[in-house]
Amino acid sequence: MTAEEAKRIILARHPEGMPTGEDLRIxxxxxxxxxxxxxxxxxxxxxxxxxxxxxxSPARSYTKGVTPGDTMVGATIAEVMESNLAGFAPGDIVxxxxxxxxHALSDGKGVVKLDPSQAPVTTALGVLGxxxxxxxxxxxxxxxxxxxxxxxxxxxxxxxGQVVGQIAKIMGCRAVGIAGAEDKCRMVTEEFGFDxxxxxxxxxxxxxxxxxxxxxxxxxxxxxxxxxxxxxxPLLNDFARIPVCGRIAHYNDTDLPEGPDRLPQxxxxxxxxxxxxxxxxxxxxxxxxxxxxxxxxxxxREGKVHYREDIVQGIDNTVDAFRGLLTGRNxxxxxxxxxxDPTK
Amino acid sequence: MTAEEAKRIILARHPEGMPTGEDLRIxxxxxxxxxxxxxxxxxxxxxxxxxxxxxxSPARSYTKGVTPGDTMVGATIAEVMESNLAGFAPGDIVxxxxxxxxHALSDGKGVVKLDPSQAPVTTALGVLGxxxxxxxxxxxxxxxxxxxxxxxxxxxxxxxGQVVGQIAKIMGCRAVGIAGAEDKCRMVTEEFGFDxxxxxxxxxxxxxxxxxxxxxxxxxxxxxxxxxxxxxxPLLNDFARIPVCGRIAHYNDTDLPEGPDRLPQxxxxxxxxxxxxxxxxxxxxxxxxxxxxxxxxxxxREGKVHYREDIVQGIDNTVDAFRGLLTGRNxxxxxxxxxxDPTK
Numbered sequence: 001m002t003a004e005e006a007k008r009i010i011l012a013r014h015p016e017g018m019p020t021g022e023d024l025r026i027x028x029x030x031x032x033x034x035x036x037x038x039x040x041x042x043x044x045x046x047x048x049x050x051x052x053x054x055x056x057s058p059a060r061s062y063t064k065g066v067t068p069g070d071t072m073v074g075a076t077i078a079e080v081m082e083s084n085l086a087g088f089a090p091g092d093i094v095x096x097x098x099x100x101x102x103h104a105l106s107d108g109k110g111v112v113k114l115d116p117s118q119a120p121v122t123t124a125l126g127v128l129g130x131x132x133x134x135x136x137x138x139x140x141x142x143x144x145x146x147x148x149x150x151x152x153x154x155x156x157x158x159x160x161g162q163v164v165g166q167i168a169k170i171m172g173c174r175a176v177g178i179a180g181a182e183d184k185c186r187m188v189t190e191e192f193g194f195d196x197x198x199x200x201x202x203x204x205x206x207x208x209x210x211x212x213x214x215x216x217x218x219x220x221x222x223x224x225x226x227x228x229x230x231x232x233x234p235l236l237n238d239f240a241r242i243p244v245c246g247r248i249a250h251y252n253d254t255d256l257p258e259g260p261d262r263l264p265q266x267x268x269x270x271x272x273x274x275x276x277x278x279x280x281x282x283x284x285x286x287x288x289x290x291x292x293x294x295x296x297x298x299x300x301r302e303g304k305v306h307y308r309e310d311i312v313q314g315i316d317n318t319v320d321a322f323r324g325l326l327t328g329r330n331x332x333x334x335x336x337x338x339x340x341d342p343t344k
Numbered sequence: 345m346t347a348e349e350a351k352r353i354i355l356a357r358h359p360e361g362m363p364t365g366e367d368l369r370i371x372x373x374x375x376x377x378x379x380x381x382x383x384x385x386x387x388x389x390x391x392x393x394x395x396x397x398x399x400x401s402p403a404r405s406y407t408k409g410v411t412p413g414d415t416m417v418g419a420t421i422a423e424v425m426e427s428n429l430a431g432f433a434p435g436d437i438v439x440x441x442x443x444x445x446x447h448a449l450s451d452g453k454g455v456v457k458l459d460p461s462q463a464p465v466t467t468a469l470g471v472l473g474x475x476x477x478x479x480x481x482x483x484x485x486x487x488x489x490x491x492x493x494x495x496x497x498x499x500x501x502x503x504x505g506q507v508v509g510q511i512a513k514i515m516g517c518r519a520v521g522i523a524g525a526e527d528k529c530r531m532v533t534e535e536f537g538f539d540x541x542x543x544x545x546x547x548x549x550x551x552x553x554x555x556x557x558x559x560x561x562x563x564x565x566x567x568x569x570x571x572x573x574x575x576x577x578p579l580l581n582d583f584a585r586i587p588v589c590g591r592i593a594h595y596n597d598t599d600l601p602e603g604p605d606r607l608p609q610x611x612x613x614x615x616x617x618x619x620x621x622x623x624x625x626x627x628x629x630x631x632x633x634x635x636x637x638x639x640x641x642x643x644x645r646e647g648k649v650h651y652r653e654d655i656v657q658g659i660d661n662t663v664d665a666f667r668g669l670l671t672g673r674n675x676x677x678x679x680x681x682x683x684x685d686p687t688k
Contacts, residue, residue: 054616062582062616225608238406244615250608259603264569264594266607271588271623272398272406278622279615 004042006031007315008101011066014058017252018326023056024072024100024319032105039085041078041096041104045311046336047125048074048322049159050223053251062281072100075130077114077121079342088113093343095124102315102338116343119300126159126333127307128296130282134245135163136292137285138221139171142243142278147172149218152209152235154228156197157184157308159333160245164221165194166305173219176212178228180328187331191306206231216240225249233266236273244279251326308332348386350375351659352445355410358402361596362670367400368416368444368663376449383429385422385440385448389655390680391469392418392666393503394567397595406625416444419474421458421465423686432457437687439468446659446682460687463644470503470677471651472640474626478589479507480636481629482565483515486587486622491516493562496553496579498572500541501528501652503677504589508565509538510649517563520556522572524672531675535650550575560584569593577610580617588623595670652676 006029015023034040055066055073066072076098080088085108088094095112098104114121119128126132138160145151151168155161156177165175165188177188177197185197196212198205209231216237222229226249236242269275299305310330312321315338325334350373359367378384399410399417410416420442424432429452432438439456442448458465463472470476482504489495495512499505500521509519509532521532521541529541540556542549553575560581566573570593580586613619643649654674656665659682669678 062618222611225611229611244611247608247611247615250612253608256604256606257608259605260600261603262600262605262607263610264591264597264601267566267569267573267588267591267621268594269623270621271591271625274406274623274625274628276620276622277611277614278620279613279618281615281618284618 004031004103006101006103008071008099009315009318010071011056011068013068015056015252017254018323019053019056019319021319024322026316026319029101031103034082034084034105036084038105038107039083039088040081041076041094041098041106042081042339043076043078043098043102043104044093044337044339044341045077045122045125046074046100046318046338047076047129048318048325048334048336049131050246050248050251050325052322053326073097074099075125076104077124078104079339091342093121095129100315100318119297121341121343122309122311122335123300123307125335126309127163127300127305128293131159131333132163132296133289133292134282135160135167135221136296137282137288138243138245138280139164139167139219141285141288142280143219143221143241145171145173145219148174150174150176150213150215151219151221152176152178152213152217152232153221154178154200154224154232155246155248155328156188156194157192157332158223158330161221161223162188162192162307162332163305166192166299168219169193169195170299170304174213174215176209178209178224184328184331187308191308193306200228200231210235219243221245223248230262233269236269236275238273240273240275242275242277244277248326309335311335311337313337348375348447350445350447352415352443353659353662354415355400355412357412359400359596361598362667363397363400363663365663368666370660370663373445375447378426378428378449380428382449382451383427383432384425385420385438385442385450386425386683387420387422387442387446387448388437388681388683388685389421389466389469390418390444390662390682391420391473392662392669392678392680393475394590394592394595394669396666397670417441418443419469420448421468422448423683435686437465439473444659444662463641465685465687466653466655466679467644467651469679470653471507471644471649472637475503475677476507476640477629477633477636478626479504479511479565480640481626481632482587482589482624483508483511483563485629485632486624487563487565487585489515489517489563492518494518494520494557494559495563495565496520496522496557496561496576497565497567498522498544498576499567499590499592499672500532500538501536501676502567502674505565505567506532506536506651506676507649510536510643512563513537513539514643514648518557518559520553520561522553522568528672528675531652535652537650544572544575554579563587565589567592574606577613580613580619582617584617584619586619586621588621592670653679655679655681657681
């Protein structure tokens with residue numbers, strides 16, 4: 001076979017706050033050997049997503065966390081190196097859930113062969129994958145946009161946010177993005193066609209957000225929490241919907257934030273404005289996956305949905321890139337590349 | 345005519361915190377004279393409801409507040425004394441929105457004639473009226489109960505809460521009530537047939553609530569807020585629904601409560617547990633009124649829904665009774681009686 005170097009990143013311990021290289025430790029490993037009914041995958045791309053911070057935590061979340069000592073989990077695009085498995089042959093490009101490592105064994109369960117002639121394979125981690133599907137079900141199922149309504153999305157240049165605003169435009173809504181840098185705001189309006197974008201780091205952010213939403217906010221797609229959420233609340237219209245997809249501003253929280261306690265006031269607004277606040281996880285809605293695949297492929301073909309990827313090279317840079325994701329350093333969907341992409 | 349004494353209660357000024365007799369001033373008035381196309385009503389019963397605290401406040405709510413100097417608003421059962429209006433004759437018993445006064449003129453708009461042979465007329469203010477309808481739409485539309493689920497309702501012995509639990513039972517759910525006194529808890533289980541009731545004033549309330557909900561909470565019908573809401577949160581199951589109907593613990597709040605700020609943590613649970621939190625006001629759902637009337641009349645006839653009224657005599661006692669409503673002094677649906685009920 002090959003003398004390739006194999007590496008993986010394990011969760012050495014649960015991080016307190018921002019994860020470090022001590023929490024997520026890189027180690028070399030022997031190149032695994034596939035047994036009968038197994039195949040060996042070489043990971044080309046690893047998706048880095050905010051939800052992964054939850055998997056590093058011992059606190060209850062919507063699914064089991066990673067046990068210290070285990071390899072960090074994550075969606076990957078991989079090339080089959082060796083296969084003892086019917087249906088998979090060396091050179092096949094697959095979507096797998098191989099995690100933060102350069103090589104992995106697989107019994108084929110949950111592995112999907114990709115056709116590189118249909119779309120760039122990285123889109124299976126982004127606009128045509130979990131982040132795109134998250135935007136689709138969150139906005140359509142929970143947001144229920146009607147033409148003419150105003151949709152605001154936070155983390156608007158991110159993997160999910162960029163898709164939310166573009167679907168909102170397709171539905172005839174006004175799309176307003178919130179992001180944390182001027183160039184991200186430009187990306188949101190110029191590349192993704194949002195009607196407006198507002199930088200939450202500007203001192204007059206609240207005024208700008210209000211100006212960008214002259215008819216108030218009908219749907220707030222929540223990715224962030226914190227100050228951004230607090231700025232949105234007073235602009236919500238009666239009957240506004242808040243699909244809660246993420247809260248990246250809080251993923252490193254270690255204590256409850258200082259008071260006053262804003263929960264009672266918020267629940268008061270929920271009542272008087274008849275707000276609908278609903279948390280969702282894309283995997284609860286897999287019945288919508290065929291609709292998503294059909295619609296999104298069509299929208300991309302028609303030039304109605306664009307996407308932007310931020311590809312970082314080398315497994316050694318993974319932890320740093322993930323830290324950057326939590327602080328907004330990436331520009332578009334963050335993807336690690338560990339090996340040459342033979343489809344390019 | 346008659347030499348009856350006529351009185352009304354005006355909102356003299358916006359209350360700060362708990363309303364007093366200085367905020368809500370009783371005054372005598374001349375007996376009004378109906379003009380052409382008007383009728384004179386003698387108010388027999390006035391409904392007192394927690395939402396009225398909102399009407400006394402200058403803060404934004406879901407509908408216009410009462411202007412200082414004006415008579416306090418509210419639903420009433422009245423007898424027609426004189427009528428210059430086609431379709432209404434002296435002696436008719438009507439449901440009107442005449443407010444906190446003993447007599448009122450009406451042009452007939454929004455006034456509904458009642459048939460005392462069908463049901464006691466007071467039920468039009470309670471189980472067959474706005475509170476019953478609130479319970480019906482909140483639980484069925486927003487709670488979407490499924491047989492076998494656990495429904496928890498706060499202010500369980502109140503006008504809305506008592507109906508919520510009984511509809512939950514009809515839907516095949518486990519019904520658990522939260523109330524603030526031992527006799528209220530007994531009323532909830534013995535008169536209304538809830539499976540369990542828990543007194544939130546007991547020091548081990550949280551443990552008792554947990555014991556009463558061995559399978560967690562699938563629907564929390566929120567009437568109260570405050571400590572009760574905080575005790576419910578950790579028991580919520582994945583996909584739990586929270587119809588937000590009222591927040592009586594906060595209606596007299598003048599400042600934001602002390603920290604820590606619990607809003608971010610709550611939004612975190614909304615996400616990880618995929619909670620659905622939705623405020624509602626019954627008048628947004630009037631399309632369901634015919635269904636409600638049909639179902640509720642049937643349930644009462646079949647003995648599946650019982651109700652309890654707390655009738656206080658005399659307009660001079662109205663402000664005190666309303667203060668009692670905000671502190672939980674009433675037992676069942678609170679109704680003021682200002683005149684003899686000729687249907688009894």
